Amino acid sequence: MDYEARIKTRLFDSSKWPKYSKPDVMASLDEMADDALTVGKIDERSCIASILIIQQLTEELLKILLESCYFLVQVRLLPFEMMLEVKKKKMFGGIVEDLRSTIQFENKEEIIVLANKINSERIDIAHRLIEKGDFSNLPKRAMQVRKDFEEFYELYNYGYDWISKLKGTLPFNLKDSSKNNAL
Numbered sequence: 616m617d618y619e620a621r622i623k624t625r626l627f628d629s630s631k632w633p634k635y636s637k638p639d640v641m642a643s644l645d646e647m648a649d650d651a652l653t654v655g656k657i658d659e660r661s662c663i664a665s666i667l668i669i670q671q672l673t674e675e676l677l678k679i680l681l682e683s684c685y686f687l688v689q690v691r692l693l694p695f696e697m698m699l700e701v702k703k704k705k706m707f708g709g710i711v712e713d714l715r716s717t718i719q720f721e722n723k724e725e726i727i728v729l730a731n732k733i734n735s736e737r738i739d740i741a742h743r744l745i746e747k748g749d750f751s752n753l754p755k756r757a758m759q760v761r762k763d764f765e766e767f768y769e770l771y772n773y774g775y776d777w778i779s780k781l782k783g784t785l786p787f788n789l790k791d792s793s794k795n796n797a798l
Contacts, residue, residue: 618696622689632779633682641675644668652754652761659750662757663740669764670707670737673730676771677710680726683778684717707734721777722770729767736760 616624625631635641648668651661678701685699705713711727711734736756744750 619694622693625686626690633679633686635675635679641672645672648672648764649761652757657754657757659753662753663744665757666737666740666760669760670733673733673764673767674707674710676768677707677714677726677730680720680771680774680778681710681714681717683775684714684720687718687778687781718778720774720781722774726767726770726774729763729770733760733763733767 645668648665651657651665651668682701685701688699689697701710701713707730711730714723715727736759740753740756
């Protein structure tokens with residue numbers, strides 16, 4: 616199947632659009648992060664686990680947004696080929712920069728600000744906790760990260776929906792390849 620056919624096939628089958636690769640795992644991890652801050656006594660371990668899980672979920676959602684942006688660009692450029700993909704080993708900051716440099720979409724800047732805030736907490740916990748040795752404000756910080764993630768996730772959903780709706784507002788009829796040179 617040629618490039619144009621692959622993109623069209625993917626466009627007309629929403630199950631092939633960018634999405635969670637393992638939704639059950641992501642839901643379980645989100646539940647674990649939430650439970651760590653609500654069930655029983657909140658301790659240092661549960662706070663650290665919650666922050667680490669939330670940061671990883673944030674990274675995965677950013678990848679989905681980036682892949683969605685790339686897919687939209689590919690659709691809009693048809694019949695021209697544009698090879699775009701989210702690199703597997705890309706670090707958090709690189710994902711954010713790639714997202715920042717792609718198409719604009721609703722709530723994009725707010726999503727990036729919240730993602731960076733969540734990542735900063737993870738960095739501080741993972742790299743500087745030993746230096747500081749102070750666990751006293753860890754529960755407060757973990758609760759703030761959870762709150763930031765809930766806001767991030769709501770904005771993510773709006774952004775993802777906004778990008779997905781754009782896929783349906785194409786400037787040409789994809790079913791008739793002879794009209795694709797209208798770009």
